[in-house]
Amino acid sequence: MSEWETRSLGQLCEHITVGHVGSMASRYVNSGVPFLRSQNVRAGRLDLENIKHIPRDFHQELSKSKLRAGDVVIVRTGEPGAAARIPDDLGEANCSDLVIARPTSTVDSRFLCYAINVTARHYISAHTVGAVQQHFNVGAAKNMLLKVPSLADQAEIVAVLGALDDKIEVNAQCARTASELARTQFQGCKSGSGMDVSLGDLVDLVYGKALREPDRRDGRFPVFGCTGQVGWHDTPLSRAAGAVVGRKGANAGAVSWSPQPCWVIDTAFYVEPQSTKVTPEFAYFLLQSAGLEGLVGDSAIPGLNRTAALSRLVPDFDGGVISRLTHTVRPLLALVDTAERQNRTLAELRDTLLPKLMSGEIRVRDAEKVVEDVT
Helix, strand or coil: CCCCEEEEHHHHEEEEEECECCCCHHHCECCCEEEECHHHEECCEECCCCCEEECHHHHHHCHHHCECCCCEEEECECCCCCEEECCCCCCCEEEECEEEEEECCCCCHHHHHHHHHHHHHHHHHCCECCCCCCEECHHHHHHCEEEECCHHHHHHHHHHHHHHHHHHHHHHHHHHHHHHHHHHHHHCCCCCCCCEEEHHHCEEEEECCCCCCCCCCCCCEEEEECCEEEEEECCCCCCCCEEEEECECCCCCCEEEECCCCEECCCEEEEEECCCCCCHHHHHHHHHCCCHHHHECCCCCCEECHHHHHCCEEECCCHHHHHHHHHHHHHHHHHHHHHHHHHHHHHHHHHHHHHHHHHCCCCHHHHHHHHHHHC
16 A cells, blocks of 8 residues: 555645534424534444434524535544544534534545544543543644545545444444334323323432543443443443433433443433332433423533423323333343444444554455454
């Protein structure tokens, strides 16, 4: 392969900016222009399961944060540095609190996404602002150095790694389908009494705690923040599988699911049932339906008010309904967990192959054989 050049991200892009910054809770609509947030961006792919939408006229107002096919979006807070390419079939879209990198013709946007994901982890750890809420600046993004080969060599690498991404997307689609089936089951449930109760009668929102090393790959337990899982650690904070609710930042009020005990950092709450009839699975879907994002304030750093959340009125369900729902959705959530575990393994393989391809330690032909064995 030809000689690789070292160039900054700023040199490789015609435009680097940041998406809309500010509270969005009151601007979301049921249908409209897709609006990406940090939780929708995973390393190498978009996660559109909980995508939000904004009105088209508001989309036109946010001209700076409009997205195009081929743009690369990079997470600024929570899991800074995770990058994904905007696919050709997404159509019009906008975003909040993401770095937007628009590549020049000298680099394949798919390759650029791979290069950012393999380089960013170490670079960003030295260029984030804030010990509690990591924050990746646009200026730091522009100065990030990447190794870039010729366009022909980029295309060969993209073809190999793209096979892994295709498998990841198939798994992600299976996970989305299972999640939607589970959500439909919950929506089909009817409360026993027809009465409402306070959310705090059923669950408690427990504050997470700061953690210095949330990205340890040898840890047994997942680490969750406001954007979902952000790493691994060797100690759990929660006592069981359950829901995690974003407390601070652009994703305050968003609900994630942890399939096992986990550590929850201080930008999120973990959920503990307060009634013997409430299961963790039921609490997860109940919280998703409770509209907590509508309780997020309009301050410079959006936050979910715990008292207001626990005072939220929700339908009261009898124990039999909850038990039957849990029996139905538990295997669906297990399927989601299996797909996501497989995707983490595939993503690790992808991220392992790229630096070896870059250094010449492994050739494209050899990498193709490795990929064929897992896809």
